[in-house]
Amino acid sequence: MGDSLLALAGIPFAVAGGVLALFVTGLHFSISAAIGFVSLFGISVMDGILMITYYNEVMLRGGLSSLEGMFHAASQRMRPMLMTALSACIGLFPAAISTGIGSQVQRPLATVVVGGLLIGPLMLLVVVPPLRLMFLGRDDGSAAPQGQSPTTPG
Numbered sequence: 001m002g003d004s005l006l007a008l009a010g011i012p013f014a015v016a017g018g019v020l021a022l023f024v025t026g027l028h029f030s031i032s033a034a035i036g037f038v039s040l041f042g043i044s045v046m047d048g049i050l051m052i053t054y055y056n057e058v059m060l061r062g063g064l065s066s067l068e069g070m071f072h073a074a075s076q077r078m079r080p081m082l083m084t085a086l087s088a089c090i091g092l093f094p095a096a097i098s099t100g101i102g103s104q105v106q107r108p109l110a111t112v113v114v115g116g117l118l119i120g121p122l123m124l125l126v127v128v129p130p131l132r133l134m135f136l137g138r139d140d141g142s143a144a145p146q147g148q149s150p151t152t153p154g
Contacts, residue, residue, distance in 0.1 A: 002135060003056070007048035009128050014044040014120030021115020025096075027108050036112030043088070043113075044120050047081050051128055070129040078125055085117040 018040055022033060055073035058064060064072060095103075095110035 003052045006128055006132055006135070007045055007052050009131055010044040010048045010120055010124035011041055013123035013127070014040045014116040017119030018112035018116035020119070021111045022108070024115075025111050027111055030108050032105050033108035033112050036109035037116075039109075040113055040116040040120070043084070043117065044124070047077075047084070047121055047124050048128065050081065051077050051124065052132070055132065066133055070132055074125055074129050081121045081125065085121045089114045089117050 015037065018033075018037055022029065027033070051073060054077050055070055058069045058073050059066070092110040092114050095106045096114045098107055098110075
């Protein structure tokens, strides 16, 4: 349950980035912008799931404390998350600054996604690790050597 909520922790930051982008560009909220927010939610949740899943994988291998495991997970998942965000931003940037025919539809969507992906993944990498350690606890002593369960005496 806690991991599921942490996977959703990036949504407020992505929303803030999308709203900020709409405000800065002077665009109004529209159906097109709402569709941009929906796609932004999907990307943000995917990033959160990748981070938490990798952390759980690292902790199952054992040998690291919770703090070290979370730092390792964040540092290893930073590159894929930022590359995904950057590629989407670069791809949608021309649509976000367009002024030609049809730009009334594509511009709000692209602006929301670009703004949300500039802020969302960065904040997710900064905020989720401490939240994971605060709310789900530090299980420093639970890492068992290979082949032993934490409850079996050594």
